[in-house]
Amino acid sequence: MPPTENTPTNPSPYETAGTTAPSTASASVAPSSSAPPAIEFKDVEKSFGSTTVLKNLNFTVAPGERVTLIGPSGSGKTTILRLVMTLEELTGGYIFVDGKPLTFEERDGKRVELPKKQTRAMTTRIGMVFQQFNLFPNMTVLDNIIEAPIHVLGKSKDEAVKEAKALLEKVGLGEKADAHPTRLSGGQQQRVAIARALAMSPEILLLDEVTSALDPELVGDVLAVLRDIAETTDITMLLVTHEMQFARDVSHRVMMFDGGQVLEEGTPDQIFNNPSHERTRSFLSSVL
Amino acid sequence: MIWNWEFAAEALPLLLRGFVNTLIATVVGTIIAAILGLIIAVAIRGLPRWINWLVRLIVAFIRNTPLVVQLIFVYYIFAGIPGLVDVPALVIGFIVIGIHYSTYMSESYRAGIDSVPPGQHEAATALSLPPVRTFTAVVLPQALRATIPSLGNYAVAMFKDTPFLFAISVVELVTSAQQFGAAKFAYTEAFTLAGIIFLLASYPTSLLIQRLDRRLATY
Numbered sequence: 001m002p003p004t005e006n007t008p009t010n011p012s013p014y015e016t017a018g019t020t021a022p023s024t025a026s027a028s029v030a031p032s033s034s035a036p037p038a039i040e041f042k043d044v045e046k047s048f049g050s051t052t053v054l055k056n057l058n059f060t061v062a063p064g065e066r067v068t069l070i071g072p073s074g075s076g077k078t079t080i081l082r083l084v085m086t087l088e089e090l091t092g093g094y095i096f097v098d099g100k101p102l103t104f105e106e107r108d109g110k111r112v113e114l115p116k117k118q119t120r121a122m123t124t125r126i127g128m129v130f131q132q133f134n135l136f137p138n139m140t141v142l143d144n145i146i147e148a149p150i151h152v153l154g155k156s157k158d159e160a161v162k163e164a165k166a167l168l169e170k171v172g173l174g175e176k177a178d179a180h181p182t183r184l185s186g187g188q189q190q191r192v193a194i195a196r197a198l199a200m201s202p203e204i205l206l207l208d209e210v211t212s213a214l215d216p217e218l219v220g221d222v223l224a225v226l227r228d229i230a231e232t233t234d235i236t237m238l239l240v241t242h243e244m245q246f247a248r249d250v251s252h253r254v255m256m257f258d259g260g261q262v263l264e265e266g267t268p269d270q271i272f273n274n275p276s277h278e279r280t281r282s283f284l285s286s287v288l
Numbered sequence: 289m290i291w292n293w294e295f296a297a298e299a300l301p302l303l304l305r306g307f308v309n310t311l312i313a314t315v316v317g318t319i320i321a322a323i324l325g326l327i328i329a330v331a332i333r334g335l336p337r338w339i340n341w342l343v344r345l346i347v348a349f350i351r352n353t354p355l356v357v358q359l360i361f362v363y364y365i366f367a368g369i370p371g372l373v374d375v376p377a378l379v380i381g382f383i384v385i386g387i388h389y390s391t392y393m394s395e396s397y398r399a400g401i402d403s404v405p406p407g408q409h410e411a412a413t414a415l416s417l418p419p420v421r422t423f424t425a426v427v428l429p430q431a432l433r434a435t436i437p438s439l440g441n442y443a444v445a446m447f448k449d450t451p452f453l454f455a456i457s458v459v460e461l462v463t464s465a466q467q468f469g470a471a472k473f474a475y476t477e478a479f480t481l482a483g484i485i486f487l488l489a490s491y492p493t494s495l496l497i498q499r500l501d502r503r504l505a506t507y
Contacts, residue, residue, distance in 0.1 A: 087410050124416040134411035137507050138429040147425065148415035182507045200415065 036099025038063045038204055038236040039084060045092030046079055046260075053079050054260040057093070063203070066230060066237040068247040068268075071257030072283055077240040081206040084238065085128045086119055097122055097204065124152055127202030131209040133189040135181035135196070141168070142177040145196045153200065160199070167195040171225050187218030191225055198229070205229070207239035219243070226250070244288055248272055256280045295474035296481060299465070303481055306464025310450045311489075313382045313460065317450075318443040320386025325393030325439075329401060330423075332394070347391045355388050356452045363456040381453040389446050393439055400435035401427060433504040440497035444490050461485060 037060035046054040053076045061067050069077040082088045083095060086103055094111075095102040102122050104111050135144050145164035149155045155163075168174050171191040173184075181189050190210055197205060207226065211219045223246050229235065230250040241247050247254060247268065254271040256263045256279075264277050272288075275281050331343050350358070362384050366375055404427050412422040451462035459467070465482040469475035 085410075085414050087413055120416050120418070123413070126414075128414040130407060130410065130414075132407050134405075134407040134414075136408065136411065136426050136430075138426070138433075148417060151418070151421050151425070152416045180507050196415070 035063050037061060037096070038065065038098060039238065040096040040099075041080075041093070042096065043093035044083065044090065044095060046076070046083060046088065047091050052260065054083075057260065057262070059255065059262060059265075061236060061238060063098075063236055064234040065252050066239070066250055067253045067255060068251040069238070069240045069255050069257055070244075070247065070271075070283070070287075071263070075257040076260040077257050078208055081128065081208050081238060081240060084204070085126060085206055086123055097125065124200060125203040126206065127197030127200050127204070128206040128208065129190070129193050129197050129210045131212050133181075133186070133193045133213075135189055135193055137180065137182055140178050140180055141173070141184070141192050144181065144192060145199045148196070149199050164195070164199055167198055168192075170228075171195045172221065185218060186214045187221050190214065190218075190222045194222070194225055194229075202235060204236045204238065207237065207241065209240050209242065211241065211243055242287060244272065244284070256283070258283075290476050291480075292474060292477060295472055296477040298472070299468045299474065299478050299481055302468050303461060303464050303478070303485060306459050306461045307485055307489075309378055309453070309458055310447070310460040313378065313385060313450045313453060313458070314443065314447040316382040317385040317389065317446050318439075320383065321389035321393050321442065321446070322439055324387060324390035326397050328390060328394035329397035332398065333401070347394065350388055350391045355385065355449055356455050358388060359384050359452055359456050377456045377458045378453070381450075381456060381458050385446055385449065385453075389442055393442055396435045396438040396442070397431065399438075400431035400433075403434045404430045436504060437497055437501035440493070440500065444493055444497070447490055447493075448486065 039061040041057050041059050044054055044057040045052070057076075057080075069080060071077055079088060083090055084097070084102070090103050092111075094104055094106065100122065101114060103119050104113050106112070135141075136147070139147065142161065142164055145167065146155075146157065146160035149160040149163065150157060165174065165177060168177055171194060173188055173191055173195070176184060176188065176192070181192065184192065190213075194210075210226070211222055214222065223243060226246070227250060230237065237250075239247070239251075249268075251268050253265060254268050255265040256271060256275070256277065258279055263279055264271070264275065271280065272284065275284060328343060328347060332340055332347075335343070359381065363377065363380050366380055408426055408430065409422065412426050417426070450460050453460050454463045454466070457463075461482050465475075465478035469478040
């Protein structure tokens with residue numbers, strides 16, 4: 001269990017877009033809702049050149065649900081997150097966010113690409129944290145965080161700065177507002193990246209192996225921050241991680257991928273303690 | 289001794305007057321080249337294919353013909369257009385030099401823009417930043433750090449190319465030296481001083497660029 005002494009305890013400044021009460025991290029039952037799924041993959045296909053990574057993929061993620069994707073490398077987990085963030089072009093099928101098409105829609109039986117502007121309006125509800133942090137090195141920590149709230153959401157600078165500072169406090173980096181990202185450790189950079197994503201008040205947060213590039217002793221602080229978000233907000237989370245204990249603690253559901261297909265899915269308890277597939281068993285024994 | 293201090297003292301003010309034109313041509317030419325170079329780099333990247341193709345063709349044409357030919361060509365074309373006859377040769381000079389060097393600077397910008405890691409574009413997409421904002425706030429500031437030192441080197445190269453303005457009768461530093469040398473038959477004094485003035489101006493600039501390069505290498 002990683003150390004969690006940096007876990008902030010003050011009341012959460014995170015804004016949550018939904019209206020449901022915050023769920024707890026230990027919840028094993030996914031939030032049920034009559035609202036459309038936060039994310040829906042319908043017959044999704046993704047190929048890079050002649051290599052098909054995902055084929056006929058169908059799944060939904062409920063609002064407020066936290067889903068962990070596990071599986072061997074090359075199984076398409078990261079591609080799924082990148083498709084939701086529109087970092088990859090969908091080669092077949094449809095993705096819906098809150099019931100609305102994200103990049104393509106069906107019109108008169110034809111698959112039509114949506115205008116970029118419309119897609120961008122959808123992606124403002126989605127945040128992503130990357131393995132390599134991807135902070136803007138030409139901006140201070142504070143400027144990294146207020147950039148999108150000001151230039152995408154149209155917030156005033158005062159408001160954006162106030163919220164950014166609260167978020168920095170929350171991730172334990174209140175005194176680093178004026179530092180440049182290159183002066184921070186990997187763990188600190190990643191916490192800034194999390195704060196930057198949260199500053200957009202996302203309904204959906206995509207976490208792509210956010211601790212994989214970190215030194216082991218820095219992983220704990222980042223996981224503590226994420227655990228706190230899971231406990232105090234109802235942000236829908238889709239995560240790819242190799243931190244199985246963390247996945248077990250915060251997820252409502254775990255999906256095991258292999259060869260671009262969902263091999264099996266279930267609660268963390270089912271998947272980690274009682275997997276039904278031999279492939280899942282061997283994968284888990286190799287990473288646990 | 290072929291060196292005459294009297295001639296040298298007499299030549300210096302004339303040369304410095306010529307040097308003013310050299311400086312004007314270099315500074316204005318650099319500004320034109322830096323702005324136009326960026327526009328070309330962006331145009332080649334983002335515009336429809338046929339404009340892209342046209343821009344590339346013009347760039348290739350300008351790069352593959354000598355600056356002095358371009359100067360003379362444009363000078364006589366302007367001289368042939370009624371109403372443009374009065375455009376000073378110096379103005380034609382810095383415009384042509386600026387355009388000439390913009391084709392080289394555009395390549396530096398392109399390399400600088402390409403050096404911005406894909407993760408930066410991805411982070412901008414993840415934040416839903418519009419393309420123009422992504423370019424001006426994220427890509428360009430990072431690209432410029434990689435570009436500015438090489439723009440500086442081109443500015444120094446441009447400075448050393450200003451004697452070509454002689455071809456269109458602009459009296460810059462080297463033309464002044466030539467004129468003085470011819471009048472007094474004191475070429476040694478005139479051109480030695482001209483060389484020293486060039487050296488005194490461009491060597492510190494080169495050092496400055498080197499320092500800038502080191503400073504820009506880290507944030």
